[in-house]
Amino acid sequence: xxxxxxxxxxxxxxxxxxxxxxxxxxxxxxxxxxxxxxxxxxxxxxxxxxxxxxxxxxxxxxxxxxxxxxxxxxxxxxxxxxxxxxxxxxxxxxxxxxxxxxxxxxxxxxxxxxxxxxxxxxxxxxxxxxxxxxxxxxxxxxxxxxxxxxxxxxxxxxxxxxxxxxxxxxxxxxxxxxxxxxxxxxxxxxxxxxxxxxxxxxxxxxxxxxxxxxxxxxxxxxxxxxxxxxxxxxxxxxxxxxxxxxxxxxxxxxxxxxxxxxxxx
Amino acid sequence: xxxxxxxxxxxxxxxxxxxxxxxxxxxxxxxxxxxxxxxxxxxxxxxxxxxxxxxxxxxxxxxxxxxxxxxxxxxxxxxxxxxxxxxxxxxxxxxxxxxxxxxxxxxxxxxxxxxxxxxxxxxxxxxxxxxxxxxxxxxxxxxxxxxxxxxxxxxxxxxxxxxxxxxxxxxxxxxxxxxxxxxxxxxxxxxxxxxxxxxxxxxxxxxxxxxxxxxxxxxxxxxxxxxxxxxxxxxxxxxxxxxxxxxxxxxxxxxxxxxxxxxxxxxxxxxxxxxxxxxxxxxxxxxxxxxxxxxxxxxxxxxxxxxxxxxxxxxxxxxxxxxxxxxxxxxxxxxxxxxxxxxxxxxxxxxxxxxxxxxxxxxxxxxxxxxxxxxxxxxxxxxxxxxxxxx
Amino acid sequence: xxxxxxxxxxxxxxxxxxxxxxxxxxxxxxxxxxxxxxxxxxxxxxxxxxxxxxxxxxxxxxxxxxxxxxxxxxxxxxxxxxxxxxxxxxxxxxxxxxxxxxxxxxxxxxxxxxxxxxxxxxxxxxxxxxxxxxxxxxxxxxxxxxxxxxxxxxxxxxxxxxxxxxxxxxxxxxxxxxxxxxxxxxxxxxxxxxxxxxxxxxxxxxxxxxxxxxxxxxxxxxxxxxxxxxxxxxxxxxxxxxxxxxxxxxxxxxxxxxxxxxxxxxxxxxxxxxxxxxxxxxxxxxxxxxxxxx
Numbered sequence: 001x002x003x004x005x006x007x008x009x010x011x012x013x014x015x016x017x018x019x020x021x022x023x024x025x026x027x028x029x030x031x032x033x034x035x036x037x038x039x040x041x042x043x044x045x046x047x048x049x050x051x052x053x054x055x056x057x058x059x060x061x062x063x064x065x066x067x068x069x070x071x072x073x074x075x076x077x078x079x080x081x082x083x084x085x086x087x088x089x090x091x092x093x094x095x096x097x098x099x100x101x102x103x104x105x106x107x108x109x110x111x112x113x114x115x116x117x118x119x120x121x122x123x124x125x126x127x128x129x130x131x132x133x134x135x136x137x138x139x140x141x142x143x144x145x146x147x148x149x150x151x152x153x154x155x156x157x158x159x160x161x162x163x164x165x166x167x168x169x170x171x172x173x174x175x176x177x178x179x180x181x182x183x184x185x186x187x188x189x190x191x192x193x194x195x196x197x198x199x200x201x202x203x204x205x206x207x208x209x210x211x212x213x214x215x216x217x218x219x220x221x222x223x224x225x226x227x228x229x230x231x232x233x234x235x236x237x238x239x240x241x242x243x244x245x246x247x248x249x250x251x252x253x254x255x256x257x258x259x260x261x262x263x264x265x
Numbered sequence: 266x267x268x269x270x271x272x273x274x275x276x277x278x279x280x281x282x283x284x285x286x287x288x289x290x291x292x293x294x295x296x297x298x299x300x301x302x303x304x305x306x307x308x309x310x311x312x313x314x315x316x317x318x319x320x321x322x323x324x325x326x327x328x329x330x331x332x333x334x335x336x337x338x339x340x341x342x343x344x345x346x347x348x349x350x351x352x353x354x355x356x357x358x359x360x361x362x363x364x365x366x367x368x369x370x371x372x373x374x375x376x377x378x379x380x381x382x383x384x385x386x387x388x389x390x391x392x393x394x395x396x397x398x399x400x401x402x403x404x405x406x407x408x409x410x411x412x413x414x415x416x417x418x419x420x421x422x423x424x425x426x427x428x429x430x431x432x433x434x435x436x437x438x439x440x441x442x443x444x445x446x447x448x449x450x451x452x453x454x455x456x457x458x459x460x461x462x463x464x465x466x467x468x469x470x471x472x473x474x475x476x477x478x479x480x481x482x483x484x485x486x487x488x489x490x491x492x493x494x495x496x497x498x499x500x501x502x503x504x505x506x507x508x509x510x511x512x513x514x515x516x517x518x519x520x521x522x523x524x525x526x527x528x529x530x531x532x533x534x535x536x537x538x539x540x541x542x543x544x545x546x547x548x549x550x551x552x553x554x555x556x557x558x559x560x561x562x563x564x565x566x567x568x569x570x571x572x573x574x575x576x577x578x579x580x581x582x583x584x585x586x587x588x589x590x591x592x593x594x595x596x597x598x599x600x601x602x603x604x605x606x607x608x609x610x611x612x613x614x615x616x617x618x619x620x621x622x623x624x625x626x627x628x629x630x631x632x633x634x635x636x637x638x639x640x641x642x643x644x645x646x647x648x649x650x651x652x653x654x655x656x
Numbered sequence: 657x658x659x660x661x662x663x664x665x666x667x668x669x670x671x672x673x674x675x676x677x678x679x680x681x682x683x684x685x686x687x688x689x690x691x692x693x694x695x696x697x698x699x700x701x702x703x704x705x706x707x708x709x710x711x712x713x714x715x716x717x718x719x720x721x722x723x724x725x726x727x728x729x730x731x732x733x734x735x736x737x738x739x740x741x742x743x744x745x746x747x748x749x750x751x752x753x754x755x756x757x758x759x760x761x762x763x764x765x766x767x768x769x770x771x772x773x774x775x776x777x778x779x780x781x782x783x784x785x786x787x788x789x790x791x792x793x794x795x796x797x798x799x800x801x802x803x804x805x806x807x808x809x810x811x812x813x814x815x816x817x818x819x820x821x822x823x824x825x826x827x828x829x830x831x832x833x834x835x836x837x838x839x840x841x842x843x844x845x846x847x848x849x850x851x852x853x854x855x856x857x858x859x860x861x862x863x864x865x866x867x868x869x870x871x872x873x874x875x876x877x878x879x880x881x882x883x884x885x886x887x888x889x890x891x892x893x894x895x896x897x898x899x900x901x902x903x904x905x906x907x908x909x910x911x912x913x914x915x916x917x918x919x920x921x922x923x924x925x926x927x928x929x930x931x932x933x934x935x936x937x938x939x940x941x942x943x944x945x946x947x948x949x950x
Contacts, residue, residue: 005764012757013765013773020780020832023791026801030794083669092663094670096946101673103942107883109890109934111910112927116680119924123683139676142669159384162351165371166378167449168401174372181388200785203892203907206915217786224790224897236787244779251775259431 024240031233048234055231061219062235065199068130068215072137073145073194079138080145080194081187085175087146088153105143113140114207121208128210136208137201141194148193152186153179189250196243285518291501293326300362302327302485303348303453308357309509310343317343319509320357325453325487330479332496333489335506336532341489344506345455348487349378361452372401377451381458383442385430391441392417392426398449416444419478436467443475447482456488460495472498493533497521505529521577526656530575537581537621539574543567550648557615560593564653573654578624580650583611584643585634593651595621595644599636611636613644681931688723688924723925733926736904741933743820743895743905744888747827748881754828755835755880760869762836763843774840781833789826789897796822796898818900826894831887835880842876843869875944882941886934906930 005013031049035042052058086092087099105113117136118128126132156179164174180187202217209215216235223229293299301324310318318340325331333341346352347359350371358365366374377398386394392413399409417423420440430438439459446454459475460468476499479486490496496503497517504514505528513525524530527538541555543566553560553574566572588594597615610624623644636642727733762773780788795801796817803813816822846869854864892907899905906926913923 005761008757009761009764011761013761016754016758016761016832016836017773017776019829020777023788023795023829024780026795027787027791079669079672082665086663086666086669089665092666094663094666098666098670098673099946100942101670101677103945104938105673105677107886107934107938107941109887109892109907109930111890111892111907112684112931113677115910115914115923115927116684117676119683119687120676120680135676139672142672146669157382157384159380159382160386162371163378163380163384163445164386164397165351166349166376167398167445168372170370170372178386202786203911217784220786220790221893224793232787232790236784236790239784239787247775247779255771 027233028237028240031230031237033230033233036230048230049238052231052234052238058216058219058231058235061214061216064130064213065216068134068137068205068213069195069198072134072141072198073191075134075138076141076145076194077149077187077191080142080190081149083142083146084149084153087150102143102146105139106147110140110201110203111207114204117204118207128208128213130213133205133209133213133215136204137198138194140201140204141197144197145190145194148190149183149186152183156182185250185253188253192243192246192250199239199243284522285516287518289501289516291328293329294324294502299326301325302329302362303487304358304360305344305348306358306360308344308347308354308359310340310347310352310354316509318347318354321509321511323504323511323514325485327485328483329485330476330499330501331485331487332500332503333487333506334491334493334496334503334532336491338508339506340509341506342457345378345457345487345489348453349376349455350374375449375452376455377446377449378455378457379442379446379459381461383430383438385438385441385445387430390427390429391422391433394430394441395426395445395448397445402449412448416448419447419481420444435462436471439463439471443478447484451484453485453487456486458490459488460490460492468495475499497533505532507532523652524575524654527573527575527654530652530654535578535622535624537576537578539576541572541574543570543572551653553653557619558595560651561648562593562651562653563649564651566653566655570655575652575654576646576650578610578622579608579626581621581623581644581646583613583623583625583636584645585636585640587643588645590645593646593648597621597642597644599638599640599642601638602636611642613642615644684924684927684931687921688928689721690723690921723921726922727925727929732904733909736906736909737929737933739904740889740906740930743823743827743903744885744891747824747831747888748885750824750828751831751835751884752877752881755832755839756877758832759836759839759843759876762840763846770844774837777833777836777840785830786893789830789894792822792826792829793817793897796825817898818903820899820903822898823895823903823905826898827888827891830894831884834883838879838883839873839876842873842879846872879941879944882937882944886937886941889934890930 032044032046033042034045034047083098083102087095087102114136117132117139121128121132160178160182161171161174164178165171169177200217201215202221205215205218206221209218220232220235223232294301303323303325305321305323308318308321309316321340321344323344333344335341343352347354350366350369350373354367359367361374361376386397389397395413395416396409399412404412413426414423417426420443422437422440422444425433425437430441433441439462443459456475460471463471472495475486475488488496488499500517502514503517503520505512505520507528513520513529515523520529521533524533530536530538539553539555539557539560541553541557541560543551544554544559545552545568547561549563550561551564551566551572553562553572555574560574562574564572587596595613595615597613599611600614600620601612603610606627608624608626610622613621613623615621621644758777762770762777765773793800797803798813798815798817800817802816806813816825850868850872851864854868855861859867890907890910891905892911895903895905895908896911899908906929910923910926910930913919913926
């Protein structure tokens with residue numbers, strides 16, 4: 001039997017990727033379109049980028065979104081890494097419950113999550129704003145961070161931590177000196193994933209945010225209803241560029257690490 | 266100066282026949298005044314329903330190269346991990362010197378392990394790997410550097426200190442793992458199937474290097490392995506384990522030539538077993554009646570007791586003419602043979618369905634009367650070459 | 657010795673999830689059984705702790721299922737419920753049909769290329785979801801790119817935007833990575849020697865695929881299906897932006913009730929109903945993942 005992919009296989013992959021990337025390509029291209037209209041190409045222009053940087057509301061939303069993203073991603077990664085360690089190492093009573101909670105959060109429709117979080121904040125008397133969005137996003141992205149770190153941790157050689165203990169490290173130090181550096185790319189990937197999800201979230205932000213903490217998706221959503229604004233193309237292209245660079249960099253680093261570790265066996 | 270048979274002093278020293286023919290002066294386990302370095306007392310461990318270790322008593326002495334030998338699943342790895350501190354025994358005590366170290370976590374025990382897959386820290390250089398344990402001990406920088414250099418020289422890796430594990434060959438990585446475990450000067454070094462990943466040539470070289478290293482450093486080593494040849498080569502003493510229990514402890518020669526039961530006899534090397542009953546005592550020998558014939562052998566058993574006679578292939582002589590002495594003589598024909606270069610093994614059929622293995626060193630390059638399949642042969646062995654086993 | 661320690665690591669995540677995930681559902685349930693006192697919280701009834709146990713009893717007595725009654729009376733809610741499940745199921749089916757060849761195709765490529773391809777599949781997911789849906793509007797709208805391309809080819813324009821078709825298209829687009837990745841994970845691990853054994857025994861390549869590879873990949877398909885179906889049932893953004901006023905999905909209903917009608921109890925009630933429906937698939941998903949964990 002042929003070892004390599006058949007024509008059908010290649011066609012599936014190519015078509016699938018084309019399908020996935022077509023809208024992105026269109027967005028990027030039209031962000032440089034001098035004309036407002038999507039069907040008309042008015043020449044190459046950066047006027048929408050300029051307009052973007054003059055739109056105070058938009059910039060404000062970007063700033064809020066970035067801050068919420070960074071903070072919530074950090075919370076999510078810390079808590080998620082702890083959860084991943086607990087789930088992979090196992091051996092404690094509430095393991096099924098913790099796993100259940102993580103996976104349920106992963107698949108829960110966002111409207112339900114958003115509504116319930118809002119009610120929590122109302123019941124607690126917390127004013128809606130920056131912190132409620134941040135905590136909510138952390139909760140949303142926690143499960144994703146856990147899954148990413150867990151996948152890596154499961155394949156990490158536990159003997160390395162044992163060797164460190166054997167040579168004199170108390171368990172927590174063995175984890176910090178040996179395991180953490182080893183899973184660092186996955187932790188970074190988890191952070192990036194949480195950051196992107198937060199950057200991207202409309203539903204939960206709408207429910208749990210408040211005045212002065214309007215995120216970019218919220219701003220975009222309200223504008224989209226009013227019509228097509230090429231500035232959206234511009235901000236999208238910038239965000240895509242930002243995330244793509246981060247993801248590709250993280251991936252390359254992880255590949256290098258994995259090769260090094262595979263050889264140390 | 267022993268008295269001769271007639272009681273007169275003859276002036277000639279008498280030599281008692283000794284098993285294995287190797288004379289060694291190192292035998293602390295025979296010294297009643299010696300205190301063992303490590304002592305397992307009634308140690309047991311279960312995982313769920315499975316009993317991995319059942320009431321093990323074992324003593325290991327300083328400067329010994331001790332081998333735990335057994336098939337996979339016999340509990341040897343569990344026993345070693347209990348000594349290292351990665352498992353806790355359910356019952357019994359583990360003594361290091363005069364202390365029960367059961368409650369000590371692994372990072373506080375002066376016991377270090379060379380892991381089977383080496384477990385080198387991939388993000389650290391060779392030098393930092395070796396220095397790892399030393400840093401934990403809080404030694405001053407200068408001393409750490411000196412010790413690392415000493416270790417690198419010892420394992421013949423000088424100059425490779427700044428490399429990373431992924432830049433080394435398999436054999437080199439093994440040496441780093443060894444150096445790393447030895448650097449903090451443990452009281453006992455544990456080796457978990459260290460030769461498992463090496464090919465035959467490398468394995469032999471490494472075995473001798475390990476032995477020489479152990480002698481040079483004067484350290485106590487404990488190796489865990491399923492490879493009996495390996496255990497036989499490196500160890501001062503071997504403990505044969507089976508299903509969580511220690512079956513026999515002794516020198517390699519003792520375990521090989523004086524096994525305590527059929528399991529040990531069969532586990533190490535090849536053996537022919539004759540099942541029968543003791544029919545009489547013939548002076549210092551036992552006369553055995555077996556289905557295959559009548560045999561005389563050295564041993565202790567009661568008349569009427571069911572016993573097994575264990576004879577190793579190399580102790581069986583192969584004759585092309587029937588030998589005059591009928592004692593321990595079997596007639597048969599060659600069913601198959603294996604030419605191994607240094608040895609030739611023969612599969613001899615003495616009765617339909619009953620075969621005996623014999624082996625002969627190829628001491629000469631040429632043979633006047635070569636043997637082939639279906640040739641009639643006679644097999645004999647000396648009474649002292651057989652072991653009588655009661656279990 | 658190390659066993660107890662991992663329990664320590666679990667404490668913070670446990671508390672976090674208990675507080676921010678599990679406990680709020682109680683609040684949602686409670687709200688669904690309350691009346692709208694005003695269009696703002698707090699809602700009647702409240703627990704009057706000063707009355708102790710009596711206060712608690714009074715609280716439970718005051719809860720009423722009026723909101724639920726309202727839901728059952730209005731045909732709209734039932735339609736939205738059924739259509740949500742229908743669209744989610746259809747979307748999942750489409751995702752299986754489209755995602756499987758892609759995942760399989762990637763798994764057949766040489767290892768060096770595979771990693772890059774998987775990355776390529778994941779990358780769009782990491783860029784803004786809202787924005788990509790928005791891009792689809794630009795493509796699908798009457799004066800959009802699709803119709804422009806069709807016109808250039810001399811074909812009649814299509815009116816896809818604001819229909820269920822557009823919603824399905826958007827759903828498939830958005831959730832494709834969620835289907836491809838679990839499928840790929842299973843397909844990639846397949847043992848080539850099993851295929852060879854099948855062929856050695858007389859199976860054609862197609863037959864070997866159908867009888868060996870496909871059955872072994874079903875766990876991945878099941879994981880992907882659940883990973884997509886459950887969130888899709890409650891999806892909001894895609895039906896809102898790409899669907900019309902006749903595309904009813906529960907996600908939109910909850911949103912409308914909450915933001916437009918300011919009817920918090922109704923939103924909560926719908927949420928509870930959706931949650932109740934999804935409990936079974938969620939438990940199924942958890943069971944599946946638990947098997948993978950150990």
